[in-house]
Amino acid sequence: MRFFAKNQGLPGAFYIIKEKIMLNISKKGKAMPESPIRKLVPFAEAARKRGVKIYPLNIGQPDIETPEIALNAVRNFEPNVVEYSHSAGMPSLRKKLVDYYKTVDIDVEADEIIVGAGASEALLFAFQTIMDAGDEVIIPEPFYANYNGFATNAGISVKPIFSSIDTGFALPPIEEFEKNITFKTKAILVCNPNNPTGYLYSKEELETLRDIVKKHNLFLISDEVYREFTYDGKKHYSAMHLDGIDKNVILIDSVSKRYSACGVRIGWMISKNKDVISTAMKFAQARLSPPTFGQVAAEAAVDTPDSYFEKVTKEYLARRDAVVEGINNIKDAFCPNPSGAFYVVAKLPIDDSDKFCQWLLEDFAYENQTVMLAPASGFYSTPGKGKDEVRISYVLKVEDLKASIKVLDEALKVYPGRR
Amino acid sequence: MRFFAKNQGLPGAFYIIKEKIMLNISKKGKAMPESPIRKLVPFAEAARKRGVKIYPLNIGQPDIETPEIALNAVRNFEPNVVEYSHSAGMPSLRKKLVDYYKTVDIDVEADEIIVGAGASEALLFAFQTIMDAGDEVIIPEPFYANYNGFATNAGISVKPIFSSIDTGFALPPIEEFEKNITFKTKAILVCNPNNPTGYLYSKEELETLRDIVKKHNLFLISDEVYREFTYDGKKHYSAMHLDGIDKNVILIDSVSKRYSACGVRIGWMISKNKDVISTAMKFAQARLSPPTFGQVAAEAAVDTPDSYFEKVTKEYLARRDAVVEGINNIKDAFCPNPSGAFYVVAKLPIDDSDKFCQWLLEDFAYENQTVMLAPASGFYSTPGKGKDEVRISYVLKVEDLKASIKVLDEALKVYPGRR
Numbered sequence: 062m063r064f065f066a067k068n069q070g071l072p073g074a075f076y077i078i079k080e081k082i083m084l085n086i087s088k089k090g091k092a093m094p095e096s097p098i099r100k101l102v103p104f105a106e107a108a109r110k111r112g113v114k115i116y117p118l119n120i121g122q123p124d125i126e127t128p129e130i131a132l133n134a135v136r137n138f139e140p141n142v143v144e145y146s147h148s149a150g151m152p153s154l155r156k157k158l159v160d161y162y163k164t165v166d167i168d169v170e171a172d173e174i175i176v177g178a179g180a181s182e183a184l185l186f187a188f189q190t191i192m193d194a195g196d197e198v199i200i201p202e203p204f205y206a207n208y209n210g211f212a213t214n215a216g217i218s219v220k221p222i223f224s225s226i227d228t229g230f231a232l233p234p235i236e237e238f239e240k241n242i243t244f245k246t247k248a249i250l251v252c253n254p255n256n257p258t259g260y261l262y263s264k265e266e267l268e269t270l271r272d273i274v275k276k277h278n279l280f281l282i283s284d285e286v287y288r289e290f291t292y293d294g295k296k297h298y299s300a301m302h303l304d305g306i307d308k309n310v311i312l313i314d315s316v317s318k319r320y321s322a323c324g325v326r327i328g329w330m331i332s333k334n335k336d337v338i339s340t341a342m343k344f345a346q347a348r349l350s351p352p353t354f355g356q357v358a359a360e361a362a363v364d365t366p367d368s369y370f371e372k373v374t375k376e377y378l379a380r381r382d383a384v385v386e387g388i389n390n391i392k393d394a395f396c397p398n399p400s401g402a403f404y405v406v407a408k409l410p411i412d413d414s415d416k417f418c419q420w421l422l423e424d425f426a427y428e429n430q431t432v433m434l435a436p437a438s439g440f441y442s443t444p445g446k447g448k449d450e451v452r453i454s455y456v457l458k459v460e461d462l463k464a465s466i467k468v469l470d471e472a473l474k475v476y477p478g479r480r
Numbered sequence: 481m482r483f484f485a486k487n488q489g490l491p492g493a494f495y496i497i498k499e500k501i502m503l504n505i506s507k508k509g510k511a512m513p514e515s516p517i518r519k520l521v522p523f524a525e526a527a528r529k530r531g532v533k534i535y536p537l538n539i540g541q542p543d544i545e546t547p548e549i550a551l552n553a554v555r556n557f558e559p560n561v562v563e564y565s566h567s568a569g570m571p572s573l574r575k576k577l578v579d580y581y582k583t584v585d586i587d588v589e590a591d592e593i594i595v596g597a598g599a600s601e602a603l604l605f606a607f608q609t610i611m612d613a614g615d616e617v618i619i620p621e622p623f624y625a626n627y628n629g630f631a632t633n634a635g636i637s638v639k640p641i642f643s644s645i646d647t648g649f650a651l652p653p654i655e656e657f658e659k660n661i662t663f664k665t666k667a668i669l670v671c672n673p674n675n676p677t678g679y680l681y682s683k684e685e686l687e688t689l690r691d692i693v694k695k696h697n698l699f700l701i702s703d704e705v706y707r708e709f710t711y712d713g714k715k716h717y718s719a720m721h722l723d724g725i726d727k728n729v730i731l732i733d734s735v736s737k738r739y740s741a742c743g744v745r746i747g748w749m750i751s752k753n754k755d756v757i758s759t760a761m762k763f764a765q766a767r768l769s770p771p772t773f774g775q776v777a778a779e780a781a782v783d784t785p786d787s788y789f790e791k792v793t794k795e796y797l798a799r800r801d802a803v804v805e806g807i808n809n810i811k812d813a814f815c816p817n818p819s820g821a822f823y824v825v826a827k828l829p830i831d832d833s834d835k836f837c838q839w840l841l842e843d844f845a846y847e848n849q850t851v852m853l854a855p856a857s858g859f860y861s862t863p864g865k866g867k868d869e870v871r872i873s874y875v876l877k878v879e880d881l882k883a884s885i886k887v888l889d890e891a892l893k894v895y896p897g898r899r
Contacts, residue, residue, distance in 0.1 A: 082663060084697045084727055087612045090759035099567070099765055126560045135773055136555050141545045143743040143777070148518070178597040178745065181767035193506045194613055194635060210766030216613060216635065244501060278503045308503055324562040324772030326597065340509035346518055347629030348600035353743030354554055354773035358562065 089216070094209045097439020104422035105433050113426050116457060116465040119418075119435040121256065123403065123456045125321040125373055127358075134361030135354050145350040149342060150176025150329065154360040158329065161363045165288065167301045167312075173331055175341050176351045180286050180315035180328030181207065186341040187311045187330050188215040191280050197245045198282075201233055203406060203440035203447055205256045205284070220246070221442040226408055226450065229397035230258035232266040238273050248280035248311075249273065254287040254297070254401020257440045257452040259381075261291055261401035264298045271303045281306065284313040286328070287402035289370055292378045295400045307333040318403075320362040321373075325355035377403050380455035380462055387466030388453075391473060403455050406437050406447075412478035414438055414451050420476060427471040430464065449480070508635070513628045516858020523841035524852050532845050535884040537872045538837075538854040540675065542822065544740040544792055546777075553780030554773050564769040568761060569595025569748065573779040577748070580782045584707065586720045586731075592750050594760050595770045599705050599734035599747030600626065605760045606730045606749050607634040610699050616664045617701075620652055622825060622859035622866055624675045624703070639665070640861040645827055645869065648816035649677035651685040657692050667699035667730075668692065673706040673716070673820020676859045676871040678800075680710055680820035683717045690722045700725065703732040705747070706821035708789055711797045714819045726752040737822075739781040740792075744774035796822050799874035799881055806885030807872075810892060822874050825856055825866075831897035833857055833870050839895060846890040849883065868899070 098119050105115055149155065155171035162169050177183035192198065194216030200208060202221035212219045222237045224230045238249065249270060253262045274281045283300030291297050300310045315328035332338055381398075384405055388396035393410035411417045414436035421431050437450035455462055473479060517538050524534055568574065574590040581588050596602035611617065613635030619627060621640035631638045641656045643649045657668065668689060672681045693700045702719030710716050719729045734747035751757055800817075803824055807815035812829035830836045833855035840850050856869030874881055892898060 082697050084699065084753075086609055086755050086759045087615070089612050090609045090762070093759065093762035093766070095762055096567075096765040122564055124561065127562045132557065132560070132562070136557060138551065138555060141551070142543065143546045143551070143741045145541055145742045148515075178601070178771065179767060182597070185767075189633065190505055190509045193508050196506070207766045207768075210762070214608065214763065214766065247506075278501050280503065322562045323564045324769065326769070326771040334503075336505050340505045340512065343509070343512035343514055343629070344633065346515040347512070347626045347633065348598060348604075349626075350743065350745070352597065352745040352771040352774050354777070355771050358773070 089213060093213050094206070097206050098435050101418055101422060101433060104419055108422045108431060112429065114430040115422070116430065116432045116461055116468065118453045118455070118457065118465055119433045120456070121318070121404075121454055122323055123318065123321045124458070125376070127322045128320055128362055128365040128369055130364055131320055131322060131358040131362035135358050138354065138357060143353050146353050146356060148345040148350050150174065150351055151356045151360065154356045157360050157363045165297070165299065167299055169301070169331055169333070173333055173338060174329050175338065175345050176327060176329045176356065177345070178351050179317065179326040180284065180313050181211070182351075183328045183330040184282070184284070184313050185211050185214060186344045187282055187313065188212065188217060189344055190337055190340045191311075192217045192247045195245060196247045197243060198248045198250050199238060199241050199246060200250045200442070202442055203230070203257055203437055204442070205252055206439045208250065209442060218245075219442050223443065223446070224258075226395070226397060226406060229399065230255065230260040230406065232262060232269060235269055235273060242277050242279075246277070246279060248282050250282040250284065252284040253300075254290060254399070256287065256402055257404045257435070257437065258397070258406045259399030259402045259404045261295055261297065261399065267298050267300060267303055270300070271306050274309045275306055279309065280311055281309050282311045282313060286313065286315040286318050288314070289319050290374060290377055290403060291401045292374070292381060293400050297401070301331070309334075311337060316359045316362055320365060322358060322362060325358045326352055327355040327359040377455065379459050380457070381405070383459045383462045384453055384455050384466065387463060388469075391466070391470045394473070404452055405455070406440070406450050406452050408450050410473060410480050411449055411476060412480055413448050416478055417476060418451065420478070421472055425472050425475070427468045430468050431472070432465045432468050508632060512632050513625070516625050517854050520837055520841060520852060523838055527841045527850060531848065533849045534841070535849065535851045535876060535880055535887065537874070537876065537884055538852045539875070540737070540823075540873055541742055542737065542740045542875045543877070544795070546741045547739055547781055547784040547788055549783055550739055550741060550777040550781035554777050557773065557776060562772050565772050565775060567764045567769050569593065569770055570775045570779065573775045576779050576782045584716070584718065586718055588720070588750055588752070592752055592757060593748050594757065594764050595746060595748045595775065596764070597770050598736065598745040599703065599732050600630070602747045602749040603701070603703070603732050604630050604633060605763045606701055606732065607631065607636060608763055609756055609760045610730075611636045611666045614664060615666045616662060617667045617669050618657060618660055618665060619669045619861070621861055622649070622676055622856055623861070624671055625858045627669065628861060637664075638861050642862065642865070643677075645814070645816060645825060648818065649674065649679040649825065651681060651688060654688055654692060661696050661698075665696070665698060667701050669701040669703065671703040672719075673709060673818070675706065675821055676823045676854070676856065677816070677825045678818025678821045678823045680714055680716065680818065686717050686719060686722055689719070690725050693728045694725055698728065699730055700728050701730045701732060705732065705734040705737050707733070708738050709793060709796055709822060710820045711793070711800060712819050716820070720750070728753075730756060735778045735781055739784060741777060741781060744777045745771055746774040746778040796874065798878050799876070800824070802878045802881045803872055803874050803885065806882060807888075810885070810889045813892070824872050824874070825859070825869050826872060827869050829892060829899050830868050830895060831899055832867050835897055836895060837870065839897070840891055844891050844894070846887045849887050850891070851884045851887050
């Protein structure tokens with residue numbers, strides 16, 4: 062037992078207490094959310110052991126091939142020593158990214174970019190650069206579940222603003238944002254095109270966000286890792302296209318989805334705010350450098366020919382259509398038709414999506430097949446929301462998606478918690 | 481301007497205040513230390529532009545070749561998609577690490593290992609798993625400067641315990657530890673062999689640490705990334721060799737130094753404490769996975785033949801001898817003769833090592849050459865310590881090291897701040 066003089070709140074009043082200090086994990090560690098996507102894994106493993114075929118529609122791991130040009134750059138790696146790179150990322154990679162952004166009408170300099178081990182690390186740098194423990198970030202929900210983890214990691218609070226499946230998950234009205242701004246609010250975070258909803262924000266919606274962050278001196282963090290995946294002739298409008306908020310915008314980006322290279326772990330943050338960059342650099346320097354091989358792949362990937370994206374986008378579009386049409390043909394189910402990314406959030410006639418997704422793996426099979434879905438509850442921060450919704454990633458071929466929808470339809474016919 | 485109801489400390493007394501909220505970076509960001517090693521970089525760049533040859537003795541980037549077996553594994557990467565790996569690291573890599581640990585008499589299981597983007601990320605996982613904001617970790621100083629950055633990142637306080645160059649930086653006496661243990665102390669962190677001192681802790685010193693952590697229910701974080709680099713016939717004794725504190729020990733390790741593969745960014749944490757592993761896993765899952773290519777290299781590297789290490793250790797030993805002997809031959813300079821890693825901390829007859837290291841780059845050259853050293857002040861957490869000490873990394877060939885020592889000797893003869 063340790064004995065300490067402890068101030069119990071009254072000035073001057075110290076007294077000795079005995080305290081049994083145990084070998085405990087941290088409160089933060091206890092508060093860290095479990096991945097809503099990965100928590101079903103043991104049930105899937107058990108199902109596979111029983112010989113059931115599972116269609117994995119729960120994850121953001123595309124089946125699309127990584128461009129040959131990126132793989133070959135790594136296969137042809139010549140140096141004899143794998144050295145640390147610059148803490149902000151290899152200058153040659155950052156120069157290449159500057160060229161890439163020119164092609165999407167975004168004007169940035171190499172020293173406005175800090176490369177991280179995935180967009181995950183870049184977003185953590187951004188969070189910690191602009192927010193302290195107790196500060197608040199506003200995020201339209203449903204949102205990418207790991208934002209909760211990064212927020213807990215950085216000790217900050219997520220203030221969700223509800224966006225509804227009935228509007229296809231459009232940006233909530235400006236009043237909803239303003240109602241939630243306190244003196245602790247430091248930033249608004251959007252993901253565009255959106256994971257998990259696939260929603261592509263319009264130019265007008267972006268301009269609304271600009272007006273809010275300008276008026277209230279907030280940062281606007283824009284996660285645009287799905288930028289290339291837009292459909293129906295719609296074009297992506299970036300937070301970096303907005304005028305007058307150069308100092309407010311922090312762009313988060315990555316090669317993971319764009320080039321189907323999730324495992325290279327290369328993402329980055331961009332800011333034209335010099336204080337943001339010089340501060341984020343201190344976090345980057347502490348961990349020395351991002352992965353060298355991944356950077357080599359990423360640099361080469363920028364030269365991926367347009368034909369790759371044309372093919373990939375066409376494929377995703379066919380998949381989206383198969384999923385959206387398929388779900389809307391299921392009795393009492395509803396799926397918006399989003400214009401971006403490779404996810405949809407669908408509404409199903411069920412009591413509880415967590416229970417339903419587990420039941421699909423534990424207790425159901427149709428012709429010895431089942432589907433693995435992500436319960437949408439994990440993408441909401443407000444308790445109770447998303448209970449009748451699931452996220453579906455369309456990362457399988459059209460015929461497999463069609464088979465999956467058939468399985469889902471049959472499952473809903475017999476699910477005991479059907480509503 | 482934003483208007484808020486704010487409690488000014490007296491219960492019940494709320495009143496409306498106007499507050500101009502600016503677009504500021506965080507307090508944490510401001511508190512993040514700059515890298516003491518990298519802050520001299522602009523001066524080195526300027527010197528190089530003037531045509532001065534610089535011997536870089538300031539960094540931990542070895543010139544030793546990465547084992548061919550590791551490079552070839554990446555060059556032969558076959559999959560067409562670079563996928564996310566398991567959040568804890570590829571099972572095949574972790575199995576291989578289990579085999580590696582058998583060779584150094586450490587008995588671990590694959591599910592006791594969590595792989596990170598370098599030991600840096602693994603250490604951050606460990607810090608956050610066991611400590612909350614305001615908690616304290618005791619570290620003998622001088623210590624690896626980036627521990628300060630990771631502590632600031634996690635919001636925890638470093639309590640340094642002074643180890644003296646006069647004892648060659650041996651472990652401070654047990655009373656020094658106990659004097660610094662408060663109810664907020666959660667862990668002791670040691671680096672063994674030590675960066676920056678090169679000191680190799682003895683079995684007896686490790687047992688002292690065991691007694692302390694056992695008595696006070698503390699975690700013992702042991703950073704052993706230099707395990708293979710020991711000299712003078714001395715053997716490395718690991719924290720995992722200690723009996724009776726299985727739940728307390730968290731081992732930090734990496735391939736960066738062992739296989740001269742710093743850029744692959746693969747390190748890991750090991751714990752036999754299931755609560756620690758399951759909590760750290762939540763941090764690992766939030767960022768999805770460690771780099772795939774780096775893991776491929778790391779897995780192959782474990783099969784590096786012993787002859788590689790015999791050659792490398794022999795080379796480092798010759799370098800250490802050249803540096804230690806060289807410095808001790810300089811008038812009024814002193815260098816202990818450490819038995820591990822590839823660093824020494826030397827005492828020089830100077831007023832201020834920060835000034836001296838900058839002066840070497842800005843105002844000095846001998847036969848158009850100079851040396852780049854790391855001021856030891858950056859490795860102390862107590863202000864004012866290490867002002868007459870520098871860290872030297874012996875990561876250059878013996879002849880270059882000898883030339884560097886000559887330059888240093890000449891510099892000390894004319895340095896205006898000589899004492």
